[in-house]
Amino acid sequence: MDSIDSADNVENTDTVVVVGAGPAGMMAAIKAAENGAAVTLLEKMPRAGKKMLITGKGRCNITNVAEKQELIKNIPGNGKFLHSCLKSYDNEDVQLFFQGLGVPVKVERGGRVFPVSDRAADVVDAMVLRLHELGIRLVTDARVAGLLLEAGAKGEACVKGVRTADGSQYHGRAVIVATGGASYPGTGSTGDGYRWAAEAGHHVVKPLPALVPLEAEDDWVKELQGLALRNVRATLLADGKKAGEMFGEMLFTHFGVSGPIILSLSRQAAQLLEAGSFLELEIDLKPALSLEQLDARLLRDFEKYQRKEIKNGMKDLLPGRLIEPVLDAAYLEPERMVNTVTREERHRLAQVLKGLSMVISGTRPIAEAIVTAGGVDVKEINPKTMESKLVKGLYFAGEVADVDGYTGGFNLQAAFSMGAAAGCWSVWNS
CATH class of the missing domain: 3.50.50.60 (FAD/NAD(P)-binding domain)
Incomplete structure (x- = not known):
């Protein structure tokens, strides 16, 4: 026209x-x-x-x-x-x-x-x-x-x-x-x-790029390419201090993470990276549950699957592909039997579920950003x-x-x- x-x-x-x-x-x-x-x-x-x-x-x-x-x-x-x-x-x-x-x-x-x-x-x-x-x-x-x-x-x-x-x-x-x-x-x-x-x-x-996916340093993130998560909370940390937080949907990619909540945090991430800050992203996989409620949930699941390996004992709680990265972050062998997990180890696992962490190494190029800051x-x-x-x-x-x-x-x-x-x-x- x-x-x-x-x-x-x-x-x-x-x-x-x-x-x-x-x-x-x-x-x-x-x-x-x-x-x-x-x-x-x-x-x-x-x-x-x-x-x-x-x-x-x-x-x-x-x-x-x-x-x-x-x-x-x-x-x-x-x-x-x-x-x-x-x-x-x-x-x-x-x-x-x-x-x-x-x-x-x-x-x-x-x-x-x-x-x-x-x-x-x-x-x-x-x-x-x-x-x-x-x-x-x-x-x-x-x-x-x-x-x-x-x-x-x-x-x-x-x-x-x-x-x-x-x-x-x-x-x-x-x-x-x-x-x-x-x-x-x-x-x-x-x-x-x-x-x-x-x-x-x-x-x-x-x-600087805004509304742009973020690149992660951790290999396990990239291995989850294509996995989408809903109703999670992402917290951006700069040099260990909270810099931003978003609730909603995210997606793992071959280079890091994307999705609505990641894009919304990306403007701040780009500015902090430009300033030389060390960035981490923590994902609360169960934001609707307090730490105590989550521990109680784990206890119920572990009682239900006490004769199973831990990786099978968490199938009601997490997407299958996410179980081993979470267990690895909690220093738990996936093949361990559920009934051998100690109270201290269960608490450590709950902490990881409330804050699965990755290092953010950069943003995707500005040419790939939806908008420019x-x-x-x-x-x-x-x-x-x-x-x-x-x-x-x-x-x-x-x-x-x-x-x-x-x-x-x-x-x-x-x-x-x-x-x-x-x-x-x-x-x-x-």
Whole structure:
């Protein structure tokens, strides 16, 4: 459905130039056009919304129905910065926007909002169609090389447009940079906006992977590849001190661990690893039971299977593949008879079940992260308008700024809210 226009080395005089046709960029372009601006939207990939097509496992989790404070709580990367734009354009606005475009939505577990069709392509196509309806010029295969900057009448820095790699210049009274972060570079998010922001005088917080699987040092972890656990609690320890905790589902992989609770802890893990901390992850396999309750449960199972080997005496308590790693951590031979286990050994086993530990050696590469932590320092962005505090007419929206959230629709909501603010204010401030 995309309109592909070739850059032709002719200067354009659109009021607003938007760089990046992802969720924030398309929303910014739409809102600017709805407010009367002539808009050019530049996208370096062959089509718009390529990264959106893979979000939510191809279903596109467009937002979450949580209250505003809960939304902010689930955006650990500078969620408070979004107070104003979430007030102006919230999760109800996002749902109404897509319903108005002919994309009915539904609410699933955890307040996550998806298109009824379960097709991310329907979300992207509806936004692209709206671009066309508004007369927005969508230029794909357009690789922006940098910003056009000059000094204003009072000596302040101003943006006047952008230049592309083929020598074209697109002039506008406002430029909105919505180029995304550095994750999934195959979708076009290669960190270009960071470079332009730095060239314009902005501080860029070092990009780190967020919502990314973690690599473990222990061989037993990798041998459990494919094993999923539900209703467990993962605690991240930095130099022996508790740094974070999550309850829910996780997955063992060929390199370490993944799954929702691991991804939610990964932002903090990446920052702590960057700072040189020694990281461990402790898994409470039975978080619903206290240590005393768990010991009583073990005692009952051991009485039931007293003539069995320990590895068979725990089949009611753990998935089969997990039994031997747990016994090994408790220094118990799997082939020992249950009736030979001492009270002290049983207590030690209970301790392991409440805190199975592994060493975290790193994260997967930033290219594999769902989102990027870091980006343009939000202290240098007006939280109401998304305009740069350093360069007049320059706006930032979406993941290019130092804003990131957990899974569950929070990142797309942030992108839509920031894009809406930038799009509106780029016109109103002109």
